[in-house]
Amino acid sequence: MRVEVEGARLFVDVDGSKLRPDGRELVERPTVLIVHTGPGNDHSPYRDHIGPFLAAEMQVVYLDLRGFGRSDLSEPARWNTEQWSSDIHAITQVLGIDRPVVLGAGWGAYTALRYAQRWPDELGKLVLVNPAARIVVPRIVARFDELGGPSAGEAAFMYYEHPSEQSIARYMRECFHVTVGPENAEALLLNQTWTWTVAVHWMQHEARTLDLRPALGDISAPTLIAAGTDDPQYPRASIAEVVEGIPHATVRWYEGARHSIFRDRPEVNQMIRGWILA
Numbered sequence: 001m002r003v004e005v006e007g008a009r010l011f012v013d014v015d016g017s018k019l020r021p022d023g024r025e026l027v028e029r030p031t032v033l034i035v036h037t038g039p040g041n042d043h044s045p046y047r048d049h050i051g052p053f054l055a056a057e058m059q060v061v062y063l064d065l066r067g068f069g070r071s072d073l074s075e076p077a078r079w080n081t082e083q084w085s086s087d088i089h090a091i092t093q094v095l096g097i098d099r100p101v102v103l104g105a106g107w108g109a110y111t112a113l114r115y116a117q118r119w120p121d122e123l124g125k126l127v128l129v130n131p132a133a134r135i136v137v138p139r140i141v142a143r144f145d146e147l148g149g150p151s152a153g154e155a156a157f158m159y160y161e162h163p164s165e166q167s168i169a170r171y172m173r174e175c176f177h178v179t180v181g182p183e184n185a186e187a188l189l190l191n192q193t194w195t196w197t198v199a200v201h202w203m204q205h206e207a208r209t210l211d212l213r214p215a216l217g218d219i220s221a222p223t224l225i226a227a228g229t230d231d232p233q234y235p236r237a238s239i240a241e242v243v244e245g246i247p248h249a250t251v252r253w254y255e256g257a258r259h260s261i262f263r264d265r266p267e268v269n270q271m272i273r274g275w276i277l278a
Contacts, residue, residue: 002070005090008078011070012091013043013062016055029058030101030124030276033088035065037106037259040168040199042069044192049262050103053269057277061100063091065111067198079198080206085114092122099124101276106130106234106259113212113242116219123221127272129261130231132238133212133245137161143232148178156232163203168196179233180260188260216245223249224275226268228257250275 002009019026032054036043043062054060064071065084088111092100101124104112109131116126137160145153155174158167177185223246227239243251252271257264 003091003094005087005094008066008072008074010066010087010091011064014059015051016059018059031059031061031097032101032103032276033061033063033097035063035088035102035104035108035112037108038068038199039107039202040194040196042193045188050269050272054273057273061097068195069193076201079201081110081114081210084111085118088115089119101125101127103127104131110210110212116221117212117215120218120220125276126219126221126223127276128223128225128242130227130234130239130259131225131242132234133216133242134210135160135207136238139235139237140232143235144175144178147230147232148175152178160203163200165196165200168200179231179258181258181264184260184263213241213245216242219246224272225249225251226254226261226272227251228254228261228264230256231259233259
């Protein structure tokens with residue numbers, strides 16, 4: 001379904017029941033809102049791993065952020081973390097989701113973090129998977145060099161420093177399989193809707209100045225951070241800045257896991273589910 005908020009129709013889908021029978025009673029279960037990675041992606045990949053795993057015991061809300069997937073493209077002035085976090089807030093209000101669990105993965109963690117900073121009292125729990133609070137290009141390029149070789153490092157440098165349709169095409173060719181693993185790359189490229197225009201615009205604008213570190217301490221909700229050590233887009237040093245900024249967070253590191261942490265280490269799914277239900 002599409003829900004209209006702040007001048008745009010956003011695609012939302014729901015899996016799993018909010019009320020579950022327990023003997024003679026109906027018991028309310030948490031609602032988890034998944035914020036997809038990107039920029040450029042949609043929610044589709046989460047239907048293959050963490051989404052159905054959580055929906056077996058709780059309610060899951062899938063959302064395509066403004067400009068992505070099946071949501072309205074909207075306009076460039078609204079392609080930013082402030083608007084996307086406002087959209088999450090509006091969706092929870094329109095759908096009547098009380099105390100949501102917000103799960104942000106990779107690039108989606110920027111929006112999840114901003115939502116948690118702006119509306120700390122409305123959030124039930126926060127789950128961050130390979131999060132960062134800012135983009136530090138030398139760290140990213142160095143990690144692509146290490147994991148994918150010079151061609152991957154150079155392609156990453158060109159994309160982050162000179163974002164364009166040409167550099168993002170090269171980035172996808174040279175870097176995507178390093179980020180998610182060659183065994184996952186083809187399916188992930190083909191089985192979702194990509195919006196390159198928004199991706200390039202975001203890299204040219206907000207990505208250059210975004211820094212969520214100063215307000216990380218405003219996040220009061222119980223927080224879980226699941227982190228892979230081999231995600232070149234979100235290097236360990238960048239994830240560590242989020243860990244340091246949210247000192248009450250529960251942190252789980254997974255050696256060798258990449259951006260595709262849900263596939264690389266399936267036990268992450270079980271760990272997240274258990275933590276949400278605890």
